[in-house]
Amino acid sequence: MKMKFALATSLLALCAVAPLAAQMQATTPAPATADATAATHYGSWGFDLTGMDKSVKPGDDWFDFVNGTRVKNTQIPADRSSYGAFAVLRDLSDARLHKLIEGYQVGDSTHVDRAKVAMLYQGFMDTAAIERADAAPLMRRLAPIKAAASKDAVARLMGASHGGFGASFFGSGVNDDAKDPTVYALSLRQSGLGLGDRDLYLDAKFKPQLERYQQYVAQMLGMAGWADPAGTAAKVVAMETRIAQAHWTRAQSRDRDKTYNAMTTVQLQALAPGFPWTTFLGAAGVGKAERVIVSQNTAFPKIAEVFASTDLDTLKAWEAFRTTDDIAPLLSKRFVDAQFDFRSKFLNGQPQQRDRWKRGVGMAEGSLGEAIGRDYVALYFPPSSKAKMDELVGNLRTALGGRIRNLPWMGDATKAQALDKLANFTVKIGYPEKWRDYSALRIVPGDVVGNAERAQRFEWDYRRTRLGGPVDKAEWGMTPQTVNAYYNSVKNEIVFPAAILQPPFFDPDADAAINYGGIGGVIGHEISHGFDDQGRKSDGHGVLRDWWATDDAAKFEVQAVKYGAQYEAYSFDGLPGVHINGRASMGENIGDLGGVLIALDAYHASIGGRPAPVIDGFSGDQRFFLG
Numbered sequence: 243m244k245m246k247f248a249l250a251t252s253l254l255a256l257c258a259v260a261p262l263a264a265q266m267q268a269t270t271p272a273p274a275t276a277d278a279t280a281a282t283h284y285g286s287w288g289f290d291l292t293g294m295d296k297s298v299k300p301g302d303d304w305f306d307f308v309n310g311t312r313v314k315n316t317q318i319p320a321d322r323s324s325y326g327a328f329a330v331l332r333d334l335s336d337a338r339l340h341k342l343i344e345g346y347q348v349g350d351s352t353h354v355d356r357a358k359v360a361m362l363y364q365g366f367m368d369t370a371a372i373e374r375a376d377a378a379p380l381m382r383r384l385a386p387i388k389a390a391a392s393k394d395a396v397a398r399l400m401g402a403s404h405g406g407f408g409a410s411f412f413g414s415g416v417n418d419d420a421k422d423p424t425v426y427a428l429s430l431r432q433s434g435l436g437l438g439d440r441d442l443y444l445d446a447k448f449k450p451q452l453e454r455y456q457q458y459v460a461q462m463l464g465m466a467g468w469a470d471p472a473g474t475a476a477k478v479v480a481m482e483t484r485i486a487q488a489h490w491t492r493a494q495s496r497d498r499d500k501t502y503n504a505m506t507t508v509q510l511q512a513l514a515p516g517f518p519w520t521t522f523l524g525a526a527g528v529g530k531a532e533r534v535i536v537s538q539n540t541a542f543p544k545i546a547e548v549f550a551s552t553d554l555d556t557l558k559a560w561e562a563f564r565t566t567d568d569i570a571p572l573l574s575k576r577f578v579d580a581q582f583d584f585r586s587k588f589l590n591g592q593p594q595q596r597d598r599w600k601r602g603v604g605m606a607e608g609s610l611g612e613a614i615g616r617d618y619v620a621l622y623f624p625p626s627s628k629a630k631m632d633e634l635v636g637n638l639r640t641a642l643g644g645r646i647r648n649l650p651w652m653g654d655a656t657k658a659q660a661l662d663k664l665a666n667f668t669v670k671i672g673y674p675e676k677w678r679d680y681s682a683l684r685i686v687p688g689d690v691v692g693n694a695e696r697a698q699r700f701e702w703d704y705r706r707t708r709l710g711g712p713v714d715k716a717e718w719g720m721t722p723q724t725v726n727a728y729y730n731s732v733k734n735e736i737v738f739p740a741a742i743l744q745p746p747f748f749d750p751d752a753d754a755a756i757n758y759g760g761i762g763g764v765i766g767h768e769i770s771h772g773f774d775d776q777g778r779k780s781d782g783h784g785v786l787r788d789w790w791a792t793d794d795a796a797k798f799e800v801q802a803v804k805y806g807a808q809y810e811a812y813s814f815d816g817l818p819g820v821h822i823n824g825r826a827s828m829g830e831n832i833g834d835l836g837g838v839l840i841a842l843d844a845y846h847a848s849i850g851g852r853p854a855p856v857i858d859g860f861s862g863d864q865r866f867f868l869g
């Protein structure tokens with residue numbers, strides 16, 4: 243079986259718990275509008291008929307039948323590696339944020355957050371000052387690395403990187419405890435790879451990427467003024483390759499049972515004695531923690547051994563490279579271009595750098611996102627949209643409840659638990675009820691790198707100081723202007739930011755079938771994550787525990803294996819030998835299928851047994867699938 247590469251792996255690449263890079267590569271994008279901040283409405287009933295290719299038989303290729311003409315006539319913008327509905331809405335959100343930020347004033351004493359955003363953004367846009375500074379902000383931050391006289395000092399730098407620039411062999415977070423979701427706990431995970439994934443180091447087909455990466459490491463070290471950049475880069479990449487050999491695979495790291503390994507800090511030191519944990523945790527500001535949750539526990543001693551057996555100079559060079567790579571987008575053009583050429587152009591196929599104002603908007607949003615989000619919501623998310631979404635979500639919950647009750651393979655005890663979980667779902671739509679307080683974040687005019695550093699420290703301090711405290715159930719993991727959605731298993735909640743609740747996904751004035759096929763599929767996707775292969779492991783209160791009858795869990799796994807095998811059998815036009823890892827993508831695959839099935843049931847229920855109208859020759863079900 244073959245799949246078009248443009249379609250990628252799923253109907254909706256949304257996210258569970260943490261946002262996935264949610265971009266369908268070739269769904270119907272919006273035509274250009276005179277006002278870049280105005281939403282586009284499609285056709286007379288919510289669908290763009292001109293984008294279809296009716297010369298294609300729908301039974302032969304549904305995607306081309308629905309989108310063929312639009313795909314043929316749409317050029318992927320030069321500043322993107324892919325393009326589709328998500329990208330279109332991201333551009334719309336960026337244009338709206340740009341308009342807002344350009345209107346903010348540095349001296350606005352009445353709206354202090356707006357003034358901070360203006361200072362941050364204007365500093366980033368002052369390229370003349372940034373060029374004059376060149377590498378000076380970097381050199382100040384490399385000085386402590388050069389001065390590190392011991393591995394203990396390097397571990398201290400790794401810990402401090404959690405609130406600033408640089409990197410660590412181990413990542414830290416303060417999150418809801420999956421087995422006691424009422425409190426925040428310290429979590430630790432494997433890290434240390436500049437290329438992100440172990441396969442890029444260990445799979446022979448990625449040899450060109452690894453070789454080019456080593457050249458990039460040498461380039462960055464050279465620009466940082468490091469001695470023998472080529473020879474040192476070879477040592478750095480060799481060390482990262484050893485770390486990659488210790489890492490769990492992406493599929494292994496999805497298993498929530500295996501990644502919950504609670505232990506005391508004393509036990510952590512015994513597990514991975516090659517790393518100075520007390521120094522590291524103290525520098526990260528979480529030294530008071532007596533208990534940690536370790537994700538990839540069997541990888542930790544191996545990664546710690548890499549740290550212990552690597553010479554000090556290589557560890558320092560690695561930290562210097564990662565710090566340079568981290569700061570590069572904020573420095574002069576030569577640094578920005580070097581990073582773009584490797585990370586965006588070479589690795590991701592993006593021909594052209596994004597306009598500077600777009601990058602400035604991204605920096606402002608990443609630092610004071612909810613401050614801008616308040617204004618975004620006031621302008622672009624009417625109460626009527628929230629009310630319509632409440633109705634859609636309610637109908638989909640009802641539809642899923644009916645499916646659970648009628649499952650022939652699930653026993654009554656498991657059904658009761660599943661229905662209890664569904665009843666306890668929290669739904670968040672549009673924007674948070676409580677906004678973030680940014681009063682403690684200091685922004686200095688013209689200090690681009692310092693502002694970014696302080697913003698990172700502010701965010702990390704916000705997380706780490708809650709360690710051991712009660713969980714804030716009202717908190718959001720995305721800003722309202724984010725084009726995405728998510729399910730959080732520990733809070734048992736589904737969240738839909740305002741920016742995704744517009745055409746083509748959702749239009750209050752569109753035909754109901756289109757909305758159920760579009761945003762209904764998104765809602766269903768996120769609800770389904772609560773019952774996918776990992777989400778199903780938490781109960782209605784978010785507690786990670788096995789609430790499934792043994793026989794029912796076994797039957798679920800049999801079906802999951804079949805479904806994963808179906809995805810792994812797909813191949814891609816133009817990419818011979820490339821296949822989907824069905825186990826790694828299982829949650830998204832289940833979310834896609836479950837979302838469509840639930841949304842279709844909900845659409846049928848919404849018309850109350852009456853026959854759906856025929857519009858432009860399309861039945862209700864046909865319009866659902868068009869949507």
